[in-house]
Amino acid sequence: MSAQMSVPEALNTLSAGLVLISAFAMVATRQVQGVVRFFIIQSLLLAASCFLLGYSQNSFHLYALGAITIVAKVIAIPWVLKRTLARELYERREIDQAFNIPASLLLALFLAIVSVLLVSPIMSITPDPVIRINLPIGLAGVLIGAFSLMARREAVPQLIGILAMENGAFFAGIAIAAELPLIAELTVAFNVILITVIIGLLARNIKETIGTTEAGALTELKEEPVSWR
Amino acid sequence: MRQTIVYNIFQILFVLAFAPLYSGVLSRFKELVQSKRGPSIFQPYRDLWKLFHKDQILSSETTWIFRITPYLVFIMPIFVTILIPVLTDYPLVFAFMGDMLAAGFFLGLAGFFAALAAVDTGNPYGPMGASRTRMVGFLAEPVFMIVFFTVSFVAQSTIPYIVQQKWIASPAAFFSPAHVLLLIAFLMLILAEGGRIPVDNPTGHFELAMIDESKGLEFSGRGAALMKWGGQMKFLVLACIFLNVLLAPWGLAQSRDIVHVLAAVPLILIKILLFAILLVSIESSLAKLRLFRISEFLGAAFITSVTAMIVSIFFAS
Numbered sequence: 001m002s003a004q005m006s007v008p009e010a011l012n013t014l015s016a017g018l019v020l021i022s023a024f025a026m027v028a029t030r031q032v033q034g035v036v037r038f039f040i041i042q043s044l045l046l047a048a049s050c051f052l053l054g055y056s057q058n059s060f061h062l063y064a065l066g067a068i069t070i071v072a073k074v075i076a077i078p079w080v081l082k083r084t085l086a087r088e089l090y091e092r093r094e095i096d097q098a099f100n101i102p103a104s105l106l107l108a109l110f111l112a113i114v115s116v117l118l119v120s121p122i123m124s125i126t127p128d129p130v131i132r133i134n135l136p137i138g139l140a141g142v143l144i145g146a147f148s149l150m151a152r153r154e155a156v157p158q159l160i161g162i163l164a165m166e167n168g169a170f171f172a173g174i175a176i177a178a179e180l181p182l183i184a185e186l187t188v189a190f191n192v193i194l195i196t197v198i199i200g201l202l203a204r205n206i207k208e209t210i211g212t213t214e215a216g217a218l219t220e221l222k223e224e225p226v227s228w229r
Numbered sequence: 230m231r232q233t234i235v236y237n238i239f240q241i242l243f244v245l246a247f248a249p250l251y252s253g254v255l256s257r258f259k260e261l262v263q264s265k266r267g268p269s270i271f272q273p274y275r276d277l278w279k280l281f282h283k284d285q286i287l288s289s290e291t292t293w294i295f296r297i298t299p300y301l302v303f304i305m306p307i308f309v310t311i312l313i314p315v316l317t318d319y320p321l322v323f324a325f326m327g328d329m330l331a332a333g334f335f336l337g338l339a340g341f342f343a344a345l346a347a348v349d350t351g352n353p354y355g356p357m358g359a360s361r362t363r364m365v366g367f368l369a370e371p372v373f374m375i376v377f378f379t380v381s382f383v384a385q386s387t388i389p390y391i392v393q394q395k396w397i398a399s400p401a402a403f404f405s406p407a408h409v410l411l412l413i414a415f416l417m418l419i420l421a422e423g424g425r426i427p428v429d430n431p432t433g434h435f436e437l438a439m440i441d442e443s444k445g446l447e448f449s450g451r452g453a454a455l456m457k458w459g460g461q462m463k464f465l466v467l468a469c470i471f472l473n474v475l476l477a478p479w480g481l482a483q484s485r486d487i488v489h490v491l492a493a494v495p496l497i498l499i500k501i502l503l504f505a506i507l508l509v510s511i512e513s514s515l516a517k518l519r520l521f522r523i524s525e526f527l528g529a530a531f532i533t534s535v536t537a538m539i540v541s542i543f544f545a546s
Contacts, residue, residue, distance in 0.1 A: 010404040010405075014405075014406060016406055017405075017406025017536075017540065018409065020406070020536060020540075021410065021413065021533060021536070024529070024536070028528075028532075101525045101528065102524060102525055102528035105528050105532045106528075106532070108532070109532050109535055109536065112539065113539055116539060133406075137406075
């Protein structure tokens with residue numbers, strides 16, 4: 001880290017480290033509610049990063065991004081989840097997954113190392129400390145999100161895996177393409193809410209017809225016609 | 230030279246005097262959170278006083294290990310105290326005798342003898358607790374190692390006094406992700422090593438569920454007092470390493486003036502009080518983990534520390 005980093009940028013590195021930790025925490029938590037909670041924390045950190053970088057680069061655009069993040073990911077998505085899948089959220093305390101927790105944490109750690117190594121050729125050519133921090137940690141967020149999508153066998157944590165991937169891409173994005181048109185970011189935020197609504201309603205229907213949202217338990221074909229309400 | 234020796238002794242007296250107070254404050258806070266009144270914060274002193282005035286009973290089945298263990302458990306945190314900055318900012322006379330790894334070894338030696346003594350008595354609960362403590366211990370060991378390696382990467386040294394200067398010197402280093410992750414990992418380690426709540430319940434009285442406490446069940450009188458005091462000092466010393474070396478290296482005496490050293494005492498106590506509030510809020514909001522979930526807790530600590538190391542290697546340039 002270069003010594004001439006300004007205070008907002010130093011705080012941005014701090015929030016980058018915490019983003020990485022909350023990505024790990026989403027892999028390590030057993031409770032559905034805990035996973036959602038860590039997702040909210042990660043989104044808040046993301047918004048904090050936006051505000052800090054917006055302050056240091058004096059860009060209105062990044063402030064707007066931070067506001068969009070808070071509205072979409074901290075308020076709207078948890079609300080939608082609560083409306084569609086309230087029982088899943090509060091009742092499931094032990095979720096099923098493919099690996100036990102230490103093993104999946106080690107795999108997530110491996111992914112984090114891989115992402116740092118993948119980004120290292122780019123790191124040597126940019127002098128910008130923000131890119132050097134945000135790009136590898138954002139990439140690690142994407143990979144860990146994809147991994148938890150794979151390792152978790154339940155609807156809600158898988159959904160959160162998708163959203164965590166988006167968070168990772170967003171975190172890298174605010175450093176490398178800060179001047180992306182605002183409309184693009186708005187579209188992404190709206191898309192993410194829509195994905196949550198659709199997956200939430202689907203999972204709710206699956207829950208009503210089959211009785212579980214454990215993707216790992218859905219191994220048999222159901223013959224009787226499903227009545228969609 | 231003579232002055233630093235005096236200050237070193239002063240640090241030892243500080244740890245000796247305030248370790249029971251620290252544990253008293255912790256248990257009082259915890260009771261207050263649970264809307265009870267709780268014992269006085271000076272209760273640990275009275276317990277120690279009472280135990281020192283009771284007779285010691287030694288089983289004829291036990292060997293010399295059982296007899297020397299209380300002294301070792303008592304003396305090892307004192308050895309650690311002379312290596313770490315408790316009150317002063319500048320190295321004292323023994324500062325370069327050993328680094329943070331040596332502190333880990335001293336505490337490890339005390340833990341090893343405590344486990345041996347628990348097995349020595351033949352009490353069925355002793356060996357059970359001892360083997361559990363070893364389990365927590367060997368899971369915590371890699372985290373300790375990685376934390377020290379990361380510290381040495383960042384600060385180019387593992388001598389506590391030099392490490393602490395590093396964080397003061399630049400705010401960029403203080404807010405670096407490596408430092409923050411290190412703090413989280415070390416906090417989890419303190420919870421595990423001190424037998425605090427997500428790992429072990431320090432106030433539990435149910436022998437089958439005990440991890441740390443059951444090793445001391447057979448000690449009585451002076452032995453029990455020394456074990457208790459030693460445990461409290463170990464916890465205070467770990468808190469001092471965490472606060473003075475890693476988390477908040479401010480408030481320590483910076484000059485060799487005796488007034489400054491004395492003024493550091495209340496400042497350090499305030500820091501420790503804030504840390505106690507943090508600990509109590511962690512303990513009150515979590516439930517004790519099942520025994521085989523402890524590996525997950527320490528696995529998470531390990532991942533955190535390794536992440537800190539990766540981050541410090543790749544972003545150091």
